[in-house]
Amino acid sequence: MKRDARSNELRRRFTGSRSWLAVGTLAAYAVMGSTRQALAAIKSEGAPGAGEPPAANLPVKKFNIAAGGLDDGIKAYEQQTGMHVKVVIPHETLAGFQTKGVTGLFPEEEGMRQLLDGTGLSYRVQNASTLIVGLQAKESVDVSTSANSIGLAQFTEPLLDTPQTVNVVxxxxxxxxxxxxxxxxxxxxxxxxxxxxxxxxxxxxxxxxxxxxxxxxxxxxxxxxxxxxxxxxxxxxxxxxxxxxxxxxxxxxxxxxxxxxxKFPQDQEFVRGGLQLGTNAMRRLTADVNEPLNDFIPGAAFRMNLMGEQTNVAERDYAQTQRFGVAPVISFGMRGATRGSIAYLHEGENSTPDYGLPYFGAQTAKVSRRNFYGYASDSYLKTTPDVVTGKIEHDFANGLLVRSTLRWGNYPRDIRIVEPQINTTPTLAVANGVGVATCSPIAGTPCFNVNTPLSGVSVRRAIIARNSTEDILWEQTQAIGHLKIGKIDNNFVVTVEGGRERSRPQSITYATNIYASALNPNARDILPAPQSVGARTYVTSNAYGVSGMDTLKLTQWLQLSGGIRFDYFSTSVDAGASQLIKQPTYRGAVVVKPAHNGSIYFDYGTSFNPSAESLSLSANNALQAPQENETYEAGTKWDLFHDRLNLNGAYFRTNKSNVYETDPNNTLNVLNVGNQRVQGFQVGVLGHMAGHFDLIMGYAYLNGIVTNSVLNASPFGALYKPNDPVFSLYPYFISPNNFPLANVPRNSGNLWVTHNLPWRFVGGFGGNFVGPRRASSTAMIAVPQGNVMPVSQIPLAFKSINGYWTFNMMLRRPISDRLEFQANLINLTNKFYIDQPHPNHLIPGEGFNAQFGINAHF
Known part of the structure; x- marks a missing residue:
């Protein structure tokens, strides 16, 4: 009777899970009214619950392990089962885990599963007498236990001993x-x-x-x-x-x-979901369903994540986002020596995009922050990426792990966006060392003096229309292992990977003389017909890389690490241009450990950027050598309170050489002549502690400048030839020496902190600071039209973005054991700021909005 009752309960619970999934899916489609998709129902049943008596034919043990520290729980488990438990995470990290305990008659594996329930750790069987306890199958400690973890196999050591700044959100x-x-x-x-x-x-x-x-x-x-x-x-x-x-x-x-x-499957059954409603007409629904499949396939589990959202943008007219996402994944052999998974990710978007506001001179045009210069009914951004990933890995008896991953990704994109532009840049005609500024049309675009009232200014609607499909087929195989040479431990990773990437863009051309009022644009204007459809371009890249990383633990307090990689990168365009790059890169570091929970390191590394890096290749850049980079970094990391509080800080310098610049004597040519440098320091804090005391905080100081340019430190350099009687200068210039790099604020920082409040509330508060930055490293002639002055006195201006602060708040409270209410207030002061700058347009950040949500977990 008890077993029948338990079976009925399991069926009821899983039926409820499927109901949640079905309701979530339907609601997502209701939110995303334009989405025409359907998902098949999932037909499976859950594994037996932790409290169910084991089948009569399975050997069982009597467990009596009290709740408390997991390290003590594992010792009790070994005493009560006679099994050996091999823990593969540091002892100081294990000491921070708590177990709910195990009481009753269970098979040995079920007893271990219950012992680890809720810790974010998992186990697998090494042999008949040994279990290995380590990270989840997804290779990352659950965030409820550890604040700072990472699942990348590219690293040989935990983050504490990795000689590089790694930020985890x-x-x-x-x-x-x-x-x-x-x-x-x-x-x-x-x-x-x-x-x-x-x-x-x-x-x-x-x-x-x-x-x-x-x-x-x-x-x-x-x-x-x-x-x-x-x-x-x-x-x-x-x-x-x-x-x-x-x-x-x-x-x-x-x-x-x-x-x-x-997100990857886990051992325990659960259903999580959330519904958010916001003042900017936001509707967002998410679902996360995890189901072990042990009744059908031992060691297997299935997980499905769903999302549907439709929202406007606060303080921006007409802009709208619509998205739908689905991400199923199934894992096999989660407790065995051989494990595998198959994952699929789809994200569909059909939004009304927004390229924001125009510049007026070098500053943001002083127009309403709500002005929309596009065509509300004819502007769109449609993307439908599909990513399929298969992975298999095996643990060998000597401790070697071999993993192979195969991925296919397809990224269709279809866009029509309006970029608002106001031409205010004068052209400078130079005669015998004297310049005369004239504001004349460029390519038929009227030029407005910066003193012109905006009521008399027209904004050019530059229509950007393009469709493209990018795809990638990639295979990566890694060998991760440990060996000891004499008294020196070596942790190594060897990677062999390669595949094909393709891009197939096509552009649609519209008239260039389409305008709207600067102060009162009409988003309901009718879109003109396109003038022409360009030929589709076919770009293909074939690449492979071979790399090795090794860490030598010379003593308990001293580690050396290094690595080398060789990349082969071949790109071709159907028009005939091609490029072949064969490039090595290097890395070396020293780590000193003054204590088991801290490290001090020095790191040196190189990287490179070929001109075809983004599969954008043409005749004028196909023969260019790659841009070269090298970075020096010195830093320190500390884990406190059993890995629940992580501190890091670093000083760094990156030098970039062979920077691409346009030839001032022939704008069709690209030169490898520039040098750039960014140096600075940053600090970070991440904590997940008792009392719902969560903390993430950081600050970065960046000093990024051009250290060498084709202009040789003169604002006009090679562009102005004193021997020429008359020479007209193009209104934009390549950056001379010591000019700041684009989109690099010198100061930036973030803070977010939460804590328990009275009456079971949890409160959160935080903000972001971004200092002033330039939208471009190039200069404009800052001379009103008609002015006459010597060339040596001609001032320059830069398109600049003001710095800003924004603040956010959160309040949440449980409604029941399964439900929680959460409210978020975004941009509390309704600050107007430029969030996403571009040399030709400016996208404001979202204004004040409130979001109210229900979070559920079963």
Missing amino acids: PQFIMQEQAATTLRDGLRNVPGISVAAGEAGAQGDNLTIRGFSARNDMFIDGIRDFGSYYRDAFNYESIQVLQGPASVEFGRGSTGGVVNQES
């Missing part, structure tokens, strides 16, 4: 902040600046430590190649590796890389 921080996108999550990382999309690429555009990271996005250690806005619904955490990482990841990574760690 865990899931619990993103949930507290109601962060819904990658961009939102990265606001918790100092040293990162967000930039706007441009004509050739939309989606997430970042700079890390002063250098572009648009092409340095990864999912679980493999390149995420597409141009799209990434949602956070399937994130376990976001990880930012700052500094060069070509040895680990290949081309690019001048300032660092961003890795999105996905």
Whole structure:
């Protein structure tokens, strides 16, 4: 009777789980009314619960392990079973885990599963007498236990002993902040600046430590190649590796890389979900369903994450976001020596995009922050990335782990966006050392003096229309192991990877003389017909890389690590241009450990950026040598309170050489002549402690400048030839020496803290500071039209962005054991600021909005 009752209860629980999944899916479609998709129902039953008596034919043990420290619980387990438990995480880390205990008659494996329940750790069987306890199958300690963990196999050591700045934004921080996108999550990382999309690429555009990271996005250690806005619904955490990482990841990574760690199945059954409603007409529904499949396939589990969202943008008219996402994954052999998984990610977006406001001169035009210069009914951004990943790994008896991962990704994109432009830049005609500024049309675009009232100014609607499909087929095999040579321990990772990347863009051309009022644009205007459709371009890259990383533990307090990688990168265009790059990169570091929970390190690394890095190749850049980068970094890391509080700080310098610059004597040529440097320091704190005391905080100081340019430190340099009687200067100039780099605020910082409040409330408060920055490293002639002055006295101006503070709040409280209410107030002061700058347009940040949500877990 008891067993029948338990079976009925299990069926009832899983039926409820499926109901939640079905309701969540339907609600997601209701929110995303334009989405036409369907999901098949999942038909499976849950594994027996922890309290169910074992089957009569299985050997059982009597357990009586009290709740308390997990280290004591494991000792009791060994005494009561006679099994040996091998723990593969540091003892000081294990000491911070708590167990709920185990009481009753259970098989040995079931007893261990209950012992580890809720810890974020898992086990697997090594042999008949030994169990191995370590990280979850997803290779990352659950955020409820450890504040700072990472699942990348590219590293040989835990983060504490990794000689590089690595920032982790865990899931619990993103949930507290109601962060819904990658961009939102990265606001918790100092040293990162967000930039706007441009004509050739939309989606997430970042700079890390002063250098572009648009092409340095990864999912679980493999390149995420597409141009799209990434949602956070399937994130376990976001990880930012700052500094060069070509040895680990290949081309690019001048300032660092961003890795999105996905959610993978776990041993326990659960259903989680959330519903958010906001003042900006936000509707967002998420579901996270995890189901062990032990009744059908021992050691297997299935997990499904779903998301649907529709929202406007506070203080921006007409802009709207609609997204849908689904991410199923099934894992096999989770407790065995051989493990595998198959994962699928789909994110569909059909939004009304917004390229914001125009410049007027070098500053943001002083128009209403709500002005929308696009066509409300005819502006769109449609992306439908699909990513399929298969992984298999095996533990050999000698401790060697071999892992092979195969990924196929397809990234279709179809966009029509209006970029608002006001031409205010005069052209300077020079005669015998004297310049005369004239504001004349450029390519038929009227030129407005900066003193013109905005009521008399027209904004050019530059229509950007393009469709493209990018795809990637990539295989990565890694061998991760340990060996001892004499008294020296060696931890190593060897990686062999390669594959194909392709891009197939096509542009649609519209008339260039389409205008709207600067003060009162009409978003309901009718879109003109296109003038022409360009030929589709086919770009293909074939690449492979071979790398090795090794850490030598010379003593308990001294470690040496190093690595080398060789990359082969061959790119061709159907028009005939091609490029072949064969490039090694290097890394070396020293780590000193004054205590078991701290490290001090010095690191040196190199990286490179080929001109075809983003699969954008043409005749004028195909023969260019790669841009070269080298970084020096000295820093320290400390884990406190049993790994629940992590502190880090670093000083660094990155030198970039062979920087691409346009030839001032022939704008069709590209020269490898520039040098750039970014140096600075940053500090970070991440904590997940008792009393719901969560903390993430950081500050970065970046000094990024041009150290050498084709202009040789003169504002006009080679452009002005004194022997020429008359020479007209183009209104934009390449950066001379000591000019600041674009989109690099000298100071930036973030803070988020939560804590228990009376009456079972938890409160959170935080903010972000971004200092002033320039939208471009190039200068404009700051001379009103008609002015006459000597060339030596001609002033320059830069398109600049003011610094800003924003503040956010959170309040949450449990409604029941399964439900929780959460409210978030975003941009409390309704601050108007430029969030995503571009040399030709400016996208404001979202205004004040409130979000109210219900979080559920079963």
